[in-house]
Amino acid sequence: MPDDSAFDLIFRQAALPGAARPVDIGVRRGRFAAIAPVIVADAPEVVLGGRAVLPGFVDSHVHLDKACLLGRCGHLQGGLKAAIAAVSAMKRDFTVADVYERGAQVLERAIAKGTTRMRSHVEVDPRVGLRSFEALKALKRDYAWAIDLSLCVFPQEGLTNDPGTEELLVRALQDGADALGGCPYTDTDPPQQIARLFALATRFDVDLDFHLDFDLDASWMHLDEVCRQTTVHGYGGRVAIGHVTKLSCLPPEAFARAAGRLAQAGVAVTVLPATDVYLLGREATHDVPRGLTPAHRLLAQGVTCSVATNNVLNPFTPFGDASLLRMANFYANVAQVGPEGFDACIELVTALPARLMNLRDYGIAIGNPADLVVLDAPTQAEALAGLAEPIMGFKNGRQSFSRPAAQLHAPSQPRAALRAVAG
Secondary structure, three states, X not given: OOEOOOOOEEEEXXXXXXXXXXXXXXXXXXXXXXXXXXXXXXXXXXEOOOOEEEOOEEEEEEOHXXXXXXXXXXXXXXXXXXXXXXXXXXXXXXXXXXXXXXHHHHHHHHHHOOEEEEEEEEEOEOOOEOHHHHHHHHHHHHOOOOOEEEEEEEOOOOOOOOOOHHHHHHHHHHOOOOXXXXXXXXXXXXXXHHHHHHHHHHHHOOEEEEEEOOOOOOOOOOHHHHHHHHHHOOOOOOEEEEEOHHHXXXXXXXXXXXXXXHHHHOEEEEEOHHHHHHHOOOOOOOOOOOOOOOHHHHHHOOOOEEEOOXXXXXXXXXXXXXXXXXHHHHHHHHOOOOHHHHHHHHHOOOHHHHHHOOOOOOOOOOOOEOOEEEEXXXXXXXXXXXXXXXXXXXXXXXXXXXXXOOOOOOOOOOHHHHHHHHO
């Protein structure tokens, strides 16, 4: 039993994943300093009553710059190409203030839903210039009290076919962009885009995160080229690919071969359930395909995977509340994951995306930043199944949000009497 009066805060009766019984967690100078069955110390405390505690959700793939656009565009219920075209037309008029305001809406929702780490992709090209990047840099600074925001700049509408885009990407990387993304399927020369992005990533020593293979035609893929380039550049563990919905169409043997290539190359996969399910298969009149890549099956074959938000309230995904617990629940439902897989689904929005993003200081462990979220459920699996609300969160040992549990206002007549009348 640690006996240390120098704690700044103690969490009492926290139910950690995998722990047999609740524990106490001591915080000192914004970091976890002790984890024990009981901490004997005189310090401010928060009694959690055996509720599930996680180190905060990690959203590995979001687009803050084009969130909350539904009020300014006619939504045509189109597919991917229509969504890209709709945003392309609007982003010419994006201002720094506009992107900041819309991004802040999503960040605040995410914080209140328990997210403590996030990677936002940012479109950079001659139409929008660096305005969205400037806005997200400001958001990164202004919301650092509650969330660590990583910025991944990328060319949404092509690179080799879009003169001036590469120069803008270089400027953003010189100005502190954290990662570099790609979108080969919108380029006239996809292999060349992939090669040029790997060259830039190695030049600036940043991780890569591609939008890849986003349709239901499994007869061809860019996955092999990304894996090949990853191996050539020694970039294993530093490359992620998002969507990759072609994998959802593969029979078991071909799926296993693709999973093996990904695992061997060290390429991670992010599944984006809300967008993938919404956009794909729209041409079908019946027996509509899900278009959802089974992350849990990839994970079983050694591939690092995550589940993430992607878009919120825009032509790509006209709904969303930035809740990763809801997204994990949605993934489990569509992917038909039973209770035996609920813990793994929570890992898809916590420890696994932290690994994908190479977050070395993530987790409830001595010395790490004291980031955590408290769920109104006794276990993380029950929180997933019942969509339990996050009731409070802390960043670096400081409370970042609170949400009182719902209170029912029953009539004064006792329930027993009501039951007797009903009988």
